[in-house]
Amino acid sequence: LYRRTLEAAPDSISISRLKDGCFQQVNQAFSKMTGYSLTESLGKTSFDLNLYNNPLDREHLIKEIREKGEVNGLEVQFRKKDGTVLDTLLSVRTIQFGEEECMIAVASDITELKRAQEEKKKLETQLQHAQKMEAIGTLAGGVAHDFNNLLGIITGNVELALDTVPESNEARFNLDEIRKASWR
Numbered sequence: 001l002y003r004r005t006l007e008a009a010p011d012s013i014s015i016s017r018l019k020d021g022c023f024q025q026v027n028q029a030f031s032k033m034t035g036y037s038l039t040e041s042l043g044k045t046s047f048d049l050n051l052y053n054n055p056l057d058r059e060h061l062i063k064e065i066r067e068k069g070e071v072n073g074l075e076v077q078f079r080k081k082d083g084t085v086l087d088t089l090l091s092v093r094t095i096q097f098g099e100e101e102c103m104i105a106v107a108s109d110i111t112e113l114k115r116a117q118e119e120k121k122k123l124e125t126q127l128q129h130a131q132k133m134e135a136i137g138t139l140a141g142g143v144a145h146d147f148n149n150l151l152g153i154i155t156g157n158v159e160l161a162l163d164t165v166p167e168s169n170e171a172r173f174n175l176d177e178i179r180k181a182s183w184r
Helices: 002-008 028-034 056-068 111-164 171-183
Strands: 012-017 023-026 070-079 085-097 100-109
Touching: 012 028, 012 085, 028 100, 056 070, 056 085, 085 111, 111 171
Parallel strands: none
Antiparallel strands: 012 023, 012 100, 070 085, 085 100
């Protein structure tokens, strides 16, 4: 009954000796997750199989187990047999397995969840950038509209002044320059 339960579990489950990390039992989900078969895993340690992407993670895990007796939801990266790195969520408890003090570890693969979170964060950043650009465009459009209104007033008044100033007046040249600049 326990064996069937262990094998039916969707998450990776392993039982290893606390003193040296030697695997005593693993389920099929462990084999599927790591790429190592039952026979390749039993009697080996996580270091023999090069499972920890960061070997210091195991030291941290053992320290937590010794201090608290359990670990819940620790994010750890594992390396599969083919070298692929997985993000996992690891929970561990100490148990007696035969005559040995062991730990039972349950690991859930959260690689796709982490990728989705990173993609969501990236899309949120892009959306914020697009919203900033839209706000700048709206502001620029408003400034251009206001500036155009001012130029309309300047141009209109210059046209009126040109109609009243005779050709011989020196101010006519200046008014003509203002009109050209306003149109530009």
